[in-house]
Structures are given as structure tokens and as C-alpha cells.
Amino acid sequence: MATFSRIGLAICLMVGWVSISMAARSSDDYGIPQVAEINEQISLVWKDYGIKPAPEAQDFEWVRRVYLDIIGRVPSVAELEEFQRDRSKDRKKNLVEKLLNDSTYTEEYARNWTTIWTNVLIGRNGGLDNNSQINREGMQKYLRDSFARNKPYDQMVREIVTAEGANAPGMPGFNGAVNFYMDKLAEDGVQATAKTAQIFLGVQVQCTQCHNHPFNSWKQDKFWELNAFFRQTRARRNRGMEANNGNGMAMSLANVDFRGESGNPSQAEVYYELRNGLMEVAYPVFIDGTNIDPNGMVSQVNRREELSKFINDSREMQEAIVNRTWSHFFGHGFTKPIDDMGPHNRPSHPELMTYLGEEFRGSSFNMKELIKWITLSQAYGLSSKITKGNEVDDPTIGETPKFSHFYLRQMDAEQLYESLIVATQAHKTRADYAEQERMKSMWMQQFTIAFGTDEGDESTTFNGTIPQALMMFNGDLIREATSIKPGSFIATLAANGDDGKEAIRHLYMATVARRPTKTEMQAAGVLVASHKGNVAAALQDVFWALLNSNEFILNH
């Protein structure tokens, strides 16, 4: 519950609350209890803060949103029209279910979540340089298969954490999941330790590698006790298999006996150095203090197997994934950052986070269920317009998010790429999947900045800087998208039309999912006239302007 004093707010509450109760009709939850609970919990906080939520988003605006967030691109004009034809009051639910379950969308759904998770697990640059142990394609293949089959999340966690096998497709014993640990096993696996905790448990332990955590109760021993779980893990070169791994190393991950640092396998321990220079010993102990038999022989104890059980049984696991998923759909999670959870970092909606974690576990870790609950919630359906009643809700200034209007955010670079392809209908003539991914990843590299460390940390700053604006103004991709060569999208559109009005409406729908305003239509008419009736040239100008607009580039 928010600890905010309610007394001082009594007056605004009266005003705010009336309209909330009007807005939150029971029909808004589609009879889904989890949706009802989200609506309830979110609006309780509005009430506490005297916030009046934004009005509901326009239908098409909401449709654009779910397409971007669930399958990673804007809707096509045909898809918008299809939605419009559904007059039932369940049309939103119908659309979400179609995107999640209809086989038409399986590939795109899997592609989108593969993109997201590839970046989470191995970063945007993982496996892109020549001496990497990571096979990016292998990672993607594993994830794509998993998401296409809607593999339960706990099974994915287990498969990734315990993975053994070869990293590249086509190698004997191929298991793409091993790529998560490739390039993370140097220095006794400190990266493997830190990333496993961060991604699957939502906790940051890397600071405790060298010293006690400055602002939570974590001590140095925590890090090394977790690290002890990775000491049986070995990555080896597969000589002679290079052909299977175009630009990286052919590698295998295996479990090998760990005899401890003093050579006694039944008590296989690790040592680490305290700040004062003394050496300290650690055995495998999970973050909740539960330990396992310290035997380091794989036949006796498979340490990563044990770790995966601990992770999957923990509350941290379910809340970390709920937090990560929520943040994907709202632009802000319940904690900031999403992967630094714990007593030192209070969530904005603690009960809701706990509840969703339990429900997610109760759904057998079904990612699609979680996505459905979130996308059908009232908060997700609100307009991004900021109103007097909710302008205080601004997470960009360090306020906890109240989700009282949809927070604007830049599309991801990948979303932009896929959206351009669909907006120009280039998807109808695309190369095979692997080739598509290669082209996309080449294009993506212009946004990635590596920091020159062995840990391969990097940032992908697709955040609207000048170089990115230049790319949208003058870059190849936009030039191709707006081409008027015979057979191009625009040329085809122009050939169908008369005075171009219909084509202009089409362009608006394809990019910003709305019809042009009267003023915009007039301006477009002036353009057509100035091009002396060359409709294609005028359409090119309009399309270029739309693609460069904030309304296109932002998820709103």
C-alpha cells in the first residue's frame, strides 16, 4: 500500500474517485480475475494520490500498441481494418488472443520475444564479433523454438541454467541454450554468477564480488556462495567444427568434476579475497541461505541442476519475470531498475507484484497468460495524453510510476525495423529467416556502443539523438522505404489512386494508425499540386514526413 498520507488528500479524492469508479466498469475486466485485480490495485494507488487517469486511448492507438508490444511491429492497414470490423465488446480480448494464439502470428510473436530475450541474455552484440564463444544464431534458435511452442517460463529457466551441449546449429549435441553462459565463464564464472542473479532472480550481486553491498544487506559471501554453483561448468573449443559457426568459435559447454581449491571433492570449496586481503571460503548456498551437499563430483551433485531448482522455487524468480514483463508493456517496471529488487528498492505496487507473481506461478508459468492480463488491463488501455488530473504522475523525474496515462517511449530499433518493413509491405518478399535476422542485425549495429571491456557491456541508445535523426532523414532504410521506383510500395500505391487522397489516407494508417486531419489533408493536396500532379513524388514526401514524426517513432 502506498504510505502516502490520505488525510490531506481527502478533498481531491472525492473528485478523483467518482470518475474512477465510473471508468472502472466490471466489463473492463472481461471476466478475467487477474485483470480485475490489476485494475483494482492500480486504481487504489490513483485514489491514494488523488490522481485522475487519462481517458481511454483511441481504439486504433491501442491496437498499434498491442501490435508493437506483443509482436514487435505496427499493424498493417489491413489489420486495422480487420479490427474495425469486429463490433463485439470483446474485440480487444479477441485481438490479444489472436496475436497470442493464432498461427498466423506465431512466427512474429516468437521473433519479437526472441529479439527481446536474446538482448537480455547475451546483449545486442553477443556473438557478433569474430572471436566470440557465443553463437547468436544458436541462442536465437533456442529461444524461437521455445516461444513458438509457448514453453513454460520455469522450463526455460531450467534449460538455460543447466544447459550442456554445443553452441552452433548443425553441431552434434547442439543446444542453443548454452550460449547464455558462453563468454561468461572467465574468472571462475563471475559474469555467469552476476547475470544469472540479475536476469532470473532480479537481484544484483556483482558489487558483492569485491565488497559488501553499499545499500542492502548483501554481503560478499553471498556472491561467492552463488558463484560456487558454477564451478563444475566448462566451455571447450570444438576443433574442426568451425564451419558450423560462421563468425565465432565452435564451443561446447559441459559439467566436469570440481575438486575444490584444496583438492577434496567431497568438500569442494571456493576461496575469495576479503577487502582486508584475507582469504575466505565459500560453499554453494542459495540466496535464501539454503545449502546443498558441497560434493563437487558431477555424479554426486550437479550444482547447476540444484541451482535451477532453487531459482524456480523462489519468489524472486516469479516476481523478477513479472516485473520485467510489466516493464516491457508499460515502459516502467514496479522497481527501477527492474533487475535490482530487494528490501533496499521498494516496488511501486508491492501487493500487485506479489499477486501477479503468484498468479503467474499458478498459471504454470504461462507467458501468454501474463501478457493477456497486462494488455487487457485498464491502465494499459489509457491514452498517453497527459491531463491536469495526472500530470503529477511522471516517472521520468524519479516519481514512482502510477500508470495513470500511457508513458511515451521510443520504439526499439528492432521494432522500428520491423515496422518499416510492414509499413512498406516489404515483408511479402522477404528472404529466409536467418538472412532477415542477419540484415536486421547489421542495421542494428549502428546504434550499439561497446564500452571496451572484457565483459562486453554496451548500450544501445536508440533514444532519438541527432545521429539517429540523421539516419531517419537520410539513411538507406528510409530511402528504400520511400523509393518510387517501379514496383515499389509508393509506386504501386500511386498507380492505384486517382488524386492520391486515398493513398494518403493509407499512408497515415500504415504509419500512425489514424486518418489524416483536415489540415494535413490540405497540406498533402498542396504537395500534390506542387509536384504538378506527380502523385508518387508527393506521396514520397508525405511518407517521409510521417516516418520521421514523433507520432510514428514513439509508442504512444
Added chain:
Amino acid sequence: MSRRHFMKHMAGASAMVAPAMMMGQSIRAHAADLTSRGKSCILLWMGGGPSTMDIWDLKPGQTTGGPFRPISTAGDLQITEHMPKTAKVMNNLSVVRSMSTREADHGRGRYYMHTGYVPNPNIEHPGYGSVIAHELFDQRPYLEIPPFVSVGGGSVGPGFLGMTWAPFTVSSNGQVRNLKMQGMSDQTLGKRLEMLKLVENGFISQRRGPAAEDHAKILNKTVNLMTSEQMKAFRVNEEPDAMKEMYGANGFGQGCLLARRLVEAGVPFIEVDLGGWDNHANIFNTLSDNKLPVMDQAMSALVTDLEQRGLLQDTTIVWMGEFSRTPRINGNTGRDHWARSWSTVVGGGGINGGIAVGETSADGTRVETEPYSAEDLMATVCRAMGISLETTFTSKNGRPMKIANGGKVIKELVS
């Protein structure tokens, strides 16, 4: 390319087309300003955490010390034998040997050393480049290049100062991608921008918040950049071959040469990145065969070149990484992360060169004199550049923040 067809004010409700501003005028104005050229800062950022006890603060004969020998320099201090060219210009540079910080994680260290603040989930602090660009921008009304350029890396963002102060990132060869529209007339671009402005302003007028407004501002700047004569400064390739060779035929060398050109153009802050210092294994060969020769050549060339052009007195140079490396040499002949006792380098404008400030213990594991922090270093750089340490920023949520997080000036370095 003339500006006749470009409107400047795409943001806001006014739909005005900028009057033609002839390039000749802006160049003349620029030339007049050059005499009173303001101050600049070049940050040489060493991503990964270079081992400063093998470069600036050697411990010969100690088990922690490694194989490198110290050599004498033009200043009153010794440095590594693998930096002979830089040794000759050390009269212009000083080493702070008593840095002592607490962040030994790359991401956190990078943030802390750039901003003077430890990462905080509720607030994003601006880094050096954004702060200094923000403070010195007024001195250069003629400047059309973004006031903070980051060469070959990403630096740290503008935080709560906003996207206006974000680093303009370019590759080390100075190539600004997509700067020109291919095969498009000014007239066509003008028409397109008119159309764009309509859509852009329509969206903003519906109260969509700062993200939408920032986008419009960036578009304006982008149009200005595309039509600016000043972008010539980025054409490193037009330098004479001898000059390019003096800096070194590699990314960092050419990046430093670009930094000098940008200083000449009046850019207040340039960061040049050299990564690859995260030497957990095989450190000594990596340093002597690769990293140090590259750094030595570029750094010495930069100091010499700035001095010969009379620019060094107004250009403060900072050299640092996010932390340094353990005095203990590990089993892979590498060194790991270490922040407790290490060195940074400052020199040029406003800095007393040729000295070593502070001392570490014989084995390099402790600072024996007054320890200095990122905040202190930043305060010193601000003082050297004439920026008042009383400057306070207000974050978005109304929190006042002192420049350089209230760090103290390192007195020996500024007189």
C-alpha cells in the same frame, strides 16, 4: 547548400520558416569570435580500467610491480618506459596518484567517474561533457556543432539536463553518417519538413509530454547540422598525411586529431575513447605491444599539436578510466578490478603541469596521502576551466545539485 529553404522552429505552435541565414555571415561571426575563443576540455576515456601502476605510478622491484621500468620525463615525475613520447611533454601534464574510489564494476565506475555521483535509480546525473557544454555554451553563440562530441564511444548521457546536452557520437574517423540527403533538392526537403512539422506539432499539441517535445527539438538541430558549414571540422581526412601519421594510423590517433580540430572549431567538450584496458589476462604484453604505443603516440601528438597552435592554454586535458587494476598479479598474468589506490592524469589549460600529486604505498595497495575522488577531480577541472563551483543544477524533481557533487579542488594543480 543554402539555408534558404529551412525552417528553424519546427517545435512550438509557430509555423515559421527561418529567414535565410547566409553562411558567409556565420563564418565571419565565427572568425571574430575566434580571438576570444572560450575554453575547451578533452577527456581521454580509457574504457575497461587501465592499470595505472604500470603506466603512471610504477613500483619497480615490488612483487606487485610487474616488469616495466620507470623513465624520467620533462616534468618532475617518472612514468613507464613504454610512453617515451609522452614523457617528453609531461611538463604539461600532471598525475594524481592518490585517487581512491569505491566503484569497481564497469558500469557503475563509468557512471561515477563521469558524473561524480554513484548510480541512483531515481535520478540520472549528467556527465562531464553535458555539464561543461551546458556551462560554456553561452560563450559560443556561433557554434552550430553540438557542444559535446563523443568520438569512438558513447560516454555517459545528459541525465536530467535533457537531450539537448546529449553527446553527439561519431566514429573516430569523424564520419558523420547520413549527413547529406542524396539527390534531393533543397526545395523538396523544405516541403517535406513543412509536412513533418504539421504532424509533429499536432502530436505535441495534444499534451504528450517531454519525449514528444524533445523529438521536435532534435529534428531542428538535425536540420541545422545538415546545412552547417562548421561540419567541415569533422573531416579528419583532409589533414596532411604527416599530421595523420604524427597522431597514429589507428582509431584513437585519428580520434585525438579530430578532437584538436573540434577544439579549433570552438566545441567546448570532446571525449575520445580508447577501450580494451580490461586486462584480466596477459596484461604486460597487451600493454607494451599494443595499448601503450597507441596511447603514447596519440597523447603526445595531441599535447604537442595543441601547444604549437597556441590552443593548449585554453584546452584542459583529462585522462582516466573507470578504475584501475589490482596490485596483485593473478594466475593468468592479468590484473583484476581495483579502485582503492590509482591514478588519473590532467593537464593543459588552467592546470599546473609536470607534477605528481599524492603517493601510494610502496606496493601500490594503499593511498598514503590525502585521497582524491571523482568529485575532486571534476571540481579541479571545472576550476581550471573557469566554471564556478557554486553552480547548482536543479534536477527534474526539484532537487538542487552542486556541480561536481561538491568536490574539493586539488590545490597543487590549480594556482
